[in-house]
Amino acid sequence: MLDVNNVSLTFNPGTVNEKSALKNVSLHLAPGDFVTIIGSNGAGKSTLFNVIGGTYFADGGKVILDGRDLTFLPEYKRAKHIGRMFQDPLKGTAPHLTIEENLALAYLRASEKTSPLSRVNKKDRARFREQLAQLGLGLEDRMHQPVGLLSGGQRQALTLLMATVVTPKLLMLDEHTAALDPATAEKVLALTKEIVGKNGITCLMVTHNISSALSMGNRTVMMNDGEIVLELSGAKRAEMTVPSLMELFKEKTAKTLDNDRMLLES
């Protein structure tokens, strides 16, 4: 489904601040793959997402999604096929638009053959209601309230629904629960698992939480200094524990996972 072939990206080339953020990274996802990505800050996880999503263009290499070369396609054109969620709950929704309008925007933009002047109809509205009800947050009775009134967790759950209201070819989750309190994060993760599982969405998820990196999805990738240093899947992944993975990281990179949050949350 997704082929990232030898992608590299250097920030500020030719200056003292030159930083090689991605070094010939290759990653291949089969349809329905759910890959979790771990790595310390600055490892290139978000940069990889930005290259796949089109925020940055790669200096070299190719990004291919479902047979289509996306390498030089602008971000907004890729977004039709790629759903994205960020750490900041404020980033994914428009605060002054109502819940229904936010969903309508997500729905109308992603569905095929809608004219720019199309509107949501009664049937769509009933569908939104049903889907909101599945979140179990009571949002289905607040469809005409502006999204700005929702809490961070509610907004993140809504963003998840918006990203998947029309099943995307690829869903990218960039630490999408990191800004939420533990209980809400748990809930949003459970929703993620459910929605991704039910629709068989091909998914990439960055997380700093090693235990959820191992418990969610079917593959785990470890990045360090712009490279993929470890890929885990199948039996090897199944028997991996949090301490053994951290040990492995030390081995692979000759440094400890220097992130307090990882230790706290593991």
Next chain:
Amino acid sequence: MFLIIQTALELGFLYAPVAMALFLSYRILDIADLTTDGCFVLGGAVGVTVCAAGHPVLAFPLAMLAGAAAGFVTALLQTRLGVPSILAGIVTNTGLYTINLMAMGRSSNKSLLGTDTVFTLLKATGIGGEWYELLLAAAVTVTAGVLLYFFLGTRLGLSIRATGDNRDMVRASSVNPTYTITLGLCIANALTAMSGVMVGQYQKTVDINSGTGIVVIGLACLIIGETVLGRRTMLKGIVAVMVGSVIYRFIYAIVFYTKVVSVDFLKLITAVVVGLAIAAPTVKKWLAFQNRKRTARREAGKNA
């Protein structure tokens, strides 16, 4: 009194599209579009010239097209060429001065003497009686408002609203903000130009300086309307600009006829009102903070 009411209603609806345009550019897209002043004159200049050539109805679409073109230039400058949005409007506005002179045949004003306008055409049919001017102005403006309301509920309209609300989200959700900003500014300036051509045909004249300060007056109408009606929904917002525009012209007419203050002061008063109204949330926050500090200090004094 009757004359005051009639004039206020007429002028209110004639100028309301400018406030509607600002509702779209300033409120929805969150862009202070300073093309407005020049664009208003552009609408009048193109409209009156076409009208003088014997096509009062054709003057409307042509003037709006010219307005949209002006909006397109402003949008191009800020979306593709990196000119800060306020500066983009000022640059276009400056250029429009020359364009406007040219549209009026290299003259600083143009009059319609003895030619038909949309207003005289309606008068000839007898529809509306004494109120024919109000009827036409209101019909055009309300139609524009209804169309705008429906448009804002479509996919494209929602995209434009989201662009002004959360540009991060828009970029990551298959909407091209360059496109939505461009389209929004084109529509807004077409509305401004529509007001220009209506006013031009109503007054049977257009002057190169007739647009000076119109952007601030439009903002005043917007703010007055929102103060009266609130701004929670799109429908309220669109009705509010019309109500605000009528109220503003009502105040204007009272000042004009009763001379409680000299008409010379009106622009200064308008500017002060708009400045204060836009500053109000900040001032309120500051006052509340000062109040809290004072209370805290007083309580500390009591406990000491």
